[in-house]
Amino acid sequence: MEQWFLATLLVFIFMPLIRCSSLDQASLLRSFLANKDYKLNDEWAVSYVDLRTEADDLGSMESDLIKDNLPGQPSEIGFKHYAGYVTVDDFKGRNLFYYFVESALLDPVSKPVVLWLNGGPGCSSLGIGAFVEHGPFGVQSDGSTLYLRRHSWNRVANILYVESPAGVGFSYSKTTSDYNTTGDLRTAQDSYVFLINWFKRFSQFKNNDFYIAGESYAGFYIPELADLIIHNNLHAHSSSKIKLKGVMVGNGMMDLKIDRRGLYLYLWSHALISVGTYKGLAKNCLDFKEKCYVYEDLLAKEIGNINMYNLYSEDCSSIHKHGAIDPCEKNYVNSYLNLPGVQTALHANRTQLPYPWSFCSFGTNSSWRDHPSSMLPFYRRLIAAGVRILVYRYCHFLMMYNLFVTRN
Ligand SMILES: *[C@@H]1O[C@H](CO)[C@@H](O)[C@H](O)[C@H]1NC(C)=O
Ligand SMILES: *[C@@H]1O[C@H](CO)[C@@H](O)[C@H](O)[C@H]1NC(C)=O
Ligand SMILES: *[C@@H]1O[C@H](CO)[C@@H](O)[C@H](O)[C@H]1NC(C)=O
Secondary structure: OOOOHHHHOOOOOOOOOOOOOOOOOOHHHHHHHHHHHHHEEOOHHOOOOOOOOOOOOOOOHHHHHOOOOOOOOOOOOOOOOOEEEEEEEEOEEEEEEEEEEOOOOOHHHHHHHHEEEOOOOOEOOOHHHHHHHHHOOEEOOOOOOOEEOOOOHHHOOOEEEOOOOOOOOOOOEHHHHHHHHOHHHHHHHHHHHHHHHHHHOOOOHOOOOOEEEEOOOOOHHHHHHHHHHHHHHHHHOHHHOOEEEEEEEEOOOOOOOHHHHEEEEEEEEOOOOOHHHHHHHHHHOOOOOOOHHHHHHHHHHHHHHOOOOOOOOOOOOOOOOOOOOOHHHEEEEHHOOOOHHHHHHOOOOOOOOOOOOOOEEEOOOOOOEOOEEHHHHHHHHHHOOOOOEEOOOOOOOOOOOOOHHHHH
């Protein structure tokens, strides 16, 4: 273990759950990594505990069906959609919220099921994935009506958006101290239990091909969950095997050191940081030296306030906005998902959570408990198990280029 991780372990502090609607997953991830108050765990993947998957789950597909449309939704949408909670831990009372959209064309049962996960850690797949990125609906600038998205992913597959882990969006735990002890391992375990129970509820999809897709910090969640599924499939009763076919990771984390190298090269080659800063980062941050903090600060100052999702477009604060994508759409989604009528239609917030819905929940000071340093060993196991893998990146997105990996 590199010595700076040991050093930061000593100052490992538990901070309360911080809600940050203004943060997006890219800037949250950057601060998360810069903060370094996390615990590396490169052992967990080989020491799974047996999971109790029989959560006393009372939901049903019929009761999760969104019968009377979402408020402000166009009529005649041509597909069914569902939303609700799945209990993943009875004892602690952890419940994950999902939104499931059936494929719009032809027979949904003949199409694959794709689980979509956003990053953070702690950002909402419902808010970002479904409503900003590729779900069937986007939110209009009034914050209360929806439009149909032309290139929605549910044109080709059934998409399952899950807010994970508990504490994100509408997902919650009755044991709120859970929010102080969340990390990658429990996120993977809870997601696995979620899937077992979800497929019981939606049993007609159980034999469909299953894929896991996502972006950013989900570059860690996805191989971790896939690895857990493969491991547990070996031991599972045939009725609870998950038919995992492939994974798809966009602009995702891959390996702390490789990602950092990729980031610095990218920033420098796009003239976002100076040569001096680039050299300082390369020298002090790849193998961490105390001076790294100085250069990380310089980096933040030099890149300034830009749209991390789309380097060459405006962000929401720009005065002149043009182009097909409204950089303020996140604000409309935030208003929409906080409307009481929308929450009722989504079967969400049934316990009257004492805080508003927000895009990202765990602040950069949160006590995220653990994560491995690299996904490469996971990918090796996935390749060996015959899982199909697509790792892609959008090159105007200011996070996670893994230049090193994609070139090899
Ligand atoms: C989480 O940790 C913070 C900081 O130590 C503490 O103030 C808070 O009470 C904890 N929350 C719970 C629910 O244990
Ligand atoms: C849940 O509902 C309560 C009461 O209506 C509301 O104050 C709160 O903001 C909501 N929380 C979330 C996470 O939606
Ligand atoms: C997070 O931690 C940093 C430094 O440790 C501190 O300056 C900052 O105020 C903290 N933010 C919150 C919201 O607690």
